[in-house]
Amino acid sequence: KQEVTQIPAALSVPEGENLVLNCSFTDSAIYNLQWFRQDPGKGLTSLLLIQSSQREQTSGRLNASLDKSSGRSTLYIAASQPGDSATYLCAVKGINNAGNMLTFGGGTRLMVKP
């Protein structure tokens, strides 16, 4: 059974700092990995999707990397802003899952202080 872990569970940084969020998964037979952002009480916003054949994806100040063999992904946020404060979730879609099920990590709650 796939298990996804995110470290740290919570993070507080001053504005302008570069930061890294970590995601690890136990079964490397994945189709893709997706990073989401969730604001309090809201739904999920897709940030980046990395296919299993890719090493990284970039969107603006965000860069996500994937090392499938070691079961790890990182989300790098450059020059953090207070508006980046949210919970960040990673989710993997396993090749062996029927029905395209995503397995989610517990999330990293990020606070960027002005």
Place this chain on the structure above:
Amino acid sequence: SAVISQKPSRDICQRGTSLTIQCQVDSQVTMMFWYRQQPGQSLTLIATANQGSEATYESGFVIDKFPISRPNLTFSTLTVSNMSPEDSSIYLCSVVGQGARETQYFGPGTRLLVL
């Protein structure tokens, strides 16, 4: 991308009653998913809803408790039946987008509180 709307956005319900949540997508999709997010927890898949067939439920979820309808390729409903306080959660509808990248999109969620 897919734009997903859900109704209601939130509700407060009494124990023992039922609530039906609606999910509308702006494009035709084959598979729709229903997730639950309990307070302080991550997301758990309840079931996959395919048009024209019975929904497929994940371990720990049963049709009598969470009946699902999928009448067409843009709409689905999830009913939370005979509610108890343990059902207080955010319920999210999700679809897989078109194209090779298969980004998964989520609705804004329905926040349910059961008293």
